[in-house]
Amino acid sequence: MTGSLWWLAVRLALASLAGAAAGWPFGYPGLGVAVVLGAVLVRHYWLLRRLQRWLHDEPGALAPDVEGVWGDVIGSVARLQRRKQYHKLRLLRLLRELRRATTAIPDGVVVLNPLGEILWFNRTAVRLLQLHARTDVGLRIENLVRQPEFIHHFRSGEYTQPIVVRAANDNAAYLQIQIVPYGAGQLLMLVRDVTRAQQLEAMRKDFVANASHELRSPLTVIAGYLETFSQDPALDPQLAGPINEMRRQSTRMTAIVEDLLALSKLEAADGAAQRTPIDVAQLMEQLHQDIGPRLGAGTTLVCTAQSSARLLGDEAQIHSAFANLLDNAAKYTPAGGRISMRWWSDADGGYFAVQDSGIGIASEHIPRLTERFYRVDAGRSRATGGSGLGLAIVKHVLQRHGATLSIVSAEGRGSTFTCHFPPEQLAAV
């Protein structure tokens, strides 16, 4: 390029000299130079015009075949253009593939800018949220998806959990919406139709509640007859053993059914629990009296209430949760053991702990303890007559009160179950 520019300058100088030489005999060397330079200028202008026409008017046409410095320029431009064309095609292909992939995603996808305005969405989102393909880009998502829960969730800026809302056009349909922040404040909104899952969940809950309810009446009849039989002196003494066993099992079944009903009631209750101030010290006193007869011989139970703060909650539910914890401690602490119940509070909230010197739980079982019917080992809970639902009830009650359950245990040395209530669940006296 620089070479041809040099050559151009040299040629220009030579042409000017030739023009001066041609004009010399006529006494007008200046005019000769001017004529030659003018001709050169016209030629360059003409080439420049061709370049411009090629660049603007005929996209995609072959580059004009020119020699010299203009040929160089045109060649470079053509090279650049070819490279650009190549990259553009590659990007286009990539973009098309991406589009196809996102369209094929079975979930609805909406891309939002930091203000919540829609940038892009796929076809599933059109179907699930009734968006309009062309007109809705640039509109705010909260103006179109108006479910109050969604607006609240969207404005909260807390997107760790997905939310489930009713579909706007169909009362029976449910959508799960998950918002994922990415890039510079942009948001990716994933929408999924969870109607079927919701229906199944509702069916399961209904089934458990109905089945438990239906089982209760026949169980009462069976238990009643068994009780009559066991008190009948005319009965064959050989049958006494089996009848007593049947009575024990029917009592256990009744307990399971009662616990199942309690659990399904807890599940059906939506929203937060009521907030009645509960005097925990008094509640502990009552629990102490109730559990007394069930303690093993020589087992001591210590109650310490170190805080006078009232717990805000549903008294019946809290009572059943604490009683379940205490019941477990009593069941798994052999005679001569020690159980302690403690209530205290600090800046982080209130704590209710039940500590025992019982048989303890191996660490691998602890995470699964609150599952329904989870058994640490097959013989254990059946021998003690538990329903297998106690800790599940405790977990549900605590969840409804915003509280958490922590379990510390060592095999052979006992366990500590601690309920932690957040400060907003407490009230000073």
Place this chain on the structure above:
Amino acid sequence: MKSGGSGCDPAHIFPAPVRYSANMEAADLVHHTSRRFNEDLERVRSKVLAMGGLIEQQLSGALSALIDGDAKLGRAVAQNDHTVNGMEVSIDEECSRILATRAPAAGDLRMIVATIKTITDLERIGDECEKIAHIALRLAEDERPADRYRAVKHLGRVAQGMLRDTLDALARLDAELAVRTARLDRRVDEEYESIQRQCITFMMEDPRMIRRAIDVMWIVRALERIGDHAKNVCEYVIYMVHGKDIRHTSLERVEQELMSRAAP
């Protein structure tokens, strides 16, 4: 760098809503010299639509409470009405503030005026939902009729759809959808009359049915009123977009006029 926007500000790259290439007036609603002002207006609009969303939920809750005999849901809807009222007051205050401090003109003024009217109608729809919820609460104690309020359910669906389309038209500033939705009001009126006749027949056949039939009539009356209020909101949308007051004008004429405007 189009239209002088600074490149890095997302608000400039993605301009606010409304694309009506055929209609310059609608586009006017968007362009502002003051960005803060524009944000104020957008916020008011989002608030109105959030209020609309809550009312949509109230209506669907009230109808479910009636049809499923769910007293708990009915009570929740009735108690939630004060939230709707609170929203109306807050939007009203914001509109007054904008009127006082920004002195909007042309399209913006139309938007504010239409918003003030819209929230009044929305609040009334909320009141009708509360009314339905209260009656549903009372009816939940009785046994549900054999047809499970089929006719009411159907009318309720139409009213729900109308409310949804109305709010969509407001969100998209879609005058065409507003006209189409306003037309649905006639269907609501017809169904209202037919259910009314049915109720009268029931009452004549069996005097023990009178109490329930009167309750059902109150409910369909409320649904019919919801249709009327939704139609009003549709008219404000048309006013907002086209600057034309179409109240007390037949919808056919409005539609013709809008078509003739869009054509050239």
